[in-house]
Amino acid sequence: MVYLEHATTPVIFGALLVVYYFSIPSAFLLWYGSSHKYLRKRNFQLKKLVTYLLVAFFLTSLSAYKITSIYFYVHSPAEGELCLSSSCVLSSHLLQKYGVKPETLESVGLPSYGPMMVYRIYDLGTNATLGLPVRMNYVVIIRPLLLLPSAEVSVYYISGERAVRRKTFYVTWPYSPGDVITKALDVRFTVLIVGGGGGPGA
Template sequence: MVYYEHATNPVVFGTLLTVYYSAMIIAVVAWFWSSYQYIQKGNYQLKKLVGFILIAVFLTSLSGARLLDKYLYLHSPINNDFCMTSSCVLSSEGIKTYNLNTTELERLDVPSVGKM
């Protein structure tokens, strides 16, 4: 994987992704579980539901912002080592440092855009 050495911890990324997709569902389930006796009587306690949803919106936006930050860090087009042409990729410092065979890379169709 090209981006592995710069990638975030999979546990952190997985936790943020889980919070992002499950916060609203957990908020509704928590409201239903805490207000079940009142719901049976017809008193729905909507203020409590709004409170749970506001907390879920905050958690969703926070985890979404952190996920976006991690994604943009990995795929940032403004880094110095971001190549926009295949000639840049083939003449990059990484190729020279590790003495990679550029003819083999050309035969394998080096992408014209990519992070080295």
């Protein structure tokens, strides 16, 4: 089961995939094209390469963060909430509305600061190993790492009103975000695309 109204569009998802997969190769191509005459003289223009790569890493991290959000949002009953600190997460209306005690998230560890999207995941999925139905009951926090081509995903497993454990993994270029999430959680994650409508919002 998924929340059909949370589907994304082919334009949004396609654009994010292009940025995710091609920002870093484009940085190398741009460096090579603009430095070709210097490279022949063994002047490698490394400062220029580093600058291009930092921009590419930033874009790749943001796109990984957005793509990962799309995968989780389709299994969320509500839009994600953008936070910049752990105190914002603890006061999130998502925790209050969907019956999660904030202090239990804190007890298993919260990111301290930085941009992060908070999702309340509650849905019925399919186990990736056995193909059996499995209940997804998580709070998920997604953070772009910005200076690295990666996004951090922290999954808090919920039992009753409590977060009982935390699992953290990373969606890192050039690995497929959907494959990384599926392997990490042993639940099949796919993106839901429709011809119109909006993406995951924030």
